[in-house]
Amino acid sequence: xxxxxxxxxxxxxxxxxxxxxxxxxxxxxxxxxxxxxxxxxxxxxxxxxxxxxxxxxxxxxxxxxxxxxxxxxxxxxxxxxxxxxxxxxxxxxxxxxxxxxxxxxxxxxxxxxx
Ligand SMILES: [Zn+2]
Numbered sequence: 001x002x003x004x005x006x007x008x009x010x011x012x013x014x015x016x017x018x019x020x021x022x023x024x025x026x027x028x029x030x031x032x033x034x035x036x037x038x039x040x041x042x043x044x045x046x047x048x049x050x051x052x053x054x055x056x057x058x059x060x061x062x063x064x065x066x067x068x069x070x071x072x073x074x075x076x077x078x079x080x081x082x083x084x085x086x087x088x089x090x091x092x093x094x095x096x097x098x099x100x101x102x103x104x105x106x107x108x109x110x111x112x113x114x
Contacts, residue, residue, distance in 0.1 A: 003039050006106065007047035011057060014111050018056050023113035026057035030110040034067045036086060036103035041066075056113075069103025 010031065018026055029048075033039060041064050048062045069082040073090035074097055082088040087098040 003043035004047040007051045011051045026060045026113045028061045028112040030063045032065045032105045032107050032109045034103040034105040036069045037106045067105045070101045071097045072099045073097045
C-alpha cells in the first residue's frame with residue numbers, strides 16, 4: 001500500500017511546519033488529490049491514523065479535495081474532463097488527447113494548527 005509512504009512524507013512536511021511555527025496541535029490537514037494520482041482516499045485515511053499516532057497531528061482532521069482530471073485537445077484546444085484513463089477522446093472534435101492539464105496532483109494544500 002503506497003499510500004503509507006505518501007502519507008509519511010506528507011506528515012513529515014506537516015510536522016516540520018508545526019516545529020517551525022512552534023505549534024502544539026495540528027487541527028486539520030487538507031490534501032489535494034488528482035483523480036489520476038493513483039491513490040485511494042480510504043487508504044490515505046487509514047495511513048493518516050497510523051502515521052500521525054503519537055505526534056502533534058494525532059486526532060487531526062484529514063480533508064481530501066479531489067481534483068478532476070482535465071485535458072486539452074491539441075487539435076481544437078478544447079479543455080475537457082477525463083473520467084477514465086490517461087488518454088481521452090475530445091468531446092468537440094473526436095481527436096485523441098493525452099495532454100493532461102490536471103488530475104495528477106498530490107499535494108498538501110493547507111495545514112491548520114495552533
Ligand atoms: Zn478537439
